[in-house]
Amino acid sequence: xxxxxxxxxxxxxxxxxxxxxxxxxxxxxxxxxxxxxxxxxxxxxxxxxxxxxxxxxxxxxxxxxxxxxxxxxxxxxxxxxxxxxxxxxxxxxxxxxxxxxxxxxxxxxxxxxxxxxxxxxxxxxxxxxxxxxxxxxxxxxxxxxxxxxxxxxxxxxxxxxxxxxxxxxxxxxxxxxxxxxxxxxxxxxxxxxxxxxxxxxxxxxxxxxxxxxxxxxxxxxxxxxxxxxxxxxxxxxxxxxxxxxxxxxxxxxxxxxxxxxxxxxxxxxxxxxxxxxxxxxxxxxxxxxxxxxxxxxxxxxxxxxxxxxxxxxxxxxx
Numbered sequence: 001x002x003x004x005x006x007x008x009x010x011x012x013x014x015x016x017x018x019x020x021x022x023x024x025x026x027x028x029x030x031x032x033x034x035x036x037x038x039x040x041x042x043x044x045x046x047x048x049x050x051x052x053x054x055x056x057x058x059x060x061x062x063x064x065x066x067x068x069x070x071x072x073x074x075x076x077x078x079x080x081x082x083x084x085x086x087x088x089x090x091x092x093x094x095x096x097x098x099x100x101x102x103x104x105x106x107x108x109x110x111x112x113x114x115x116x117x118x119x120x121x122x123x124x125x126x127x128x129x130x131x132x133x134x135x136x137x138x139x140x141x142x143x144x145x146x147x148x149x150x151x152x153x154x155x156x157x158x159x160x161x162x163x164x165x166x167x168x169x170x171x172x173x174x175x176x177x178x179x180x181x182x183x184x185x186x187x188x189x190x191x192x193x194x195x196x197x198x199x200x201x202x203x204x205x206x207x208x209x210x211x212x213x214x215x216x217x218x219x220x221x222x223x224x225x226x227x228x229x230x231x232x233x234x235x236x237x238x239x240x241x242x243x244x245x246x247x248x249x250x251x252x253x254x255x256x257x258x259x260x261x262x263x264x265x266x267x268x269x270x271x272x273x274x275x276x277x278x279x280x281x282x283x284x285x286x287x288x289x290x291x292x293x294x295x296x297x298x299x300x301x302x303x304x305x306x307x308x309x310x311x312x313x314x315x316x317x318x
Contacts, residue, residue, distance in 0.1 A: 022055035031062045032098040045098045063098040067159055068109070072116045074167070077124035085132060086167035087124055091116045091147065092159040100155030108154050112147070116161070119146040132166050139163060 026049070027033045033046030036059045046060065053060050074088035093112055095101045101108045123143050124132070131139060140161050148158040168176075210216045228234060 019055065020052075023052045025051050025053055025060050027051060027062060030064060030066050032065055034061045034063060034098050034102050035059070036061065041099055041103060043099075061102055063095055063101055065095050065098070067092055067094045070109070070113055070116070071164075072113070072120055074165075075117055075120045075124065077121050079124060079127060079129050079132065081128050083129045083172060084169060085124060085129065087120060087132065087163060088165055089116065089120055089143070089161060089163045091161050093151065093156050094159060095155055096157045097155030100153070105154045108156050111154060112151060112156060112158075115147050115150060116143075119143055122146065129168075132163070136163050 025033065025046070027046050029048045031048065033051060035042040035046060035053060037054070037057055045063075051060075070091045070093070072089040072091060074086050076084065076086045078084055091112065095108065105111050120143060123139055123146070127139060140163060143163070144158055144161040147161060151158055210220065
């Protein structure tokens with residue numbers, strides 16, 4: 001009798017251990033357990049920790065409640081301004097309702113991935129190239145709303161969506177580089193023109209000041225000469241003022257001493273004649289003689305004119 005009770009106790013203990021091993025479940029802190037009892041879902045999910053289910057009757061499915069980072073494959077599309085681009089993004093989402101994530105959709109990860117791809121292509125077609133490159137924050141918000149609206153019914157919440165990269169064709173990259181270079185050149189020219197305007201105003205003021213003092217212009221000229229002469233690989237052409245030349249000519253002429261008496265004829269006779277006469281002086285004297293003589297060829301012409309006039313006068317008839 002005792003042996004039968006002992007065997008029955010051992011059998012019951014073994015059965016209990018087997019039941020406990022089959023019914024015991026451990027739910028981790030970042031998970032929730034959805035229990036299906038005879039195919040029907042229990043309304044309250046199992047919390048983290050140790051829990052028991054009915055073997056064969058219940059089936060426990062664990063759902064991860066952590067934030068999932070899902071990269072969206074690169075999508076190629078045409079923007080609103082007819083530019084072909086290739087855009088990829090990343091989606092951050094998490095499950096907020098474990099029963100809906102299990103019941104409402106077969107695979108919520110795959111569903112979110114497909115929705116993100118279609119929404120990304122839609123955003124590309126509605127946006128301009130400039131918006132994709134510079135106004136990404138607004139596009140991220142619009143993309144998040146487009147993905148989050150159907151995902152709420154799946155028990156999934158979209159935390160954020162980020163556009164990672166925008167790939168452009170090589171021709172478009174070169175065009176944008178030329179545009180940026182032209183813009184920088186335009187700004188450089190505007191700055192140079194503004195600098196020239198300010199310099200011209202200062203030069204006009206300096207010219208007004210120098211016009212009052214002519215010596216200031218000469219000093220400025222000498223300063224320029226000194227600045228240019230510092231470089232030995234240049235040729236300097238210095239303008240020489242005419243007033244300085246006239247001053248030097250007057251300085252070279254010797255002053256004539258005043259004389260009280262005029263030289264007499266005797267002194268003129270005693271003056272020695274130069275041994276050599278300049279032929280140019282003789283030519284000059286002969287030219288003066290010719291200029292002093294009256295023009296003789298004109299006289300016969302005048303006489304001929306007088307004779308013609310006498311002939312033309314009518315004779316008196318006696």
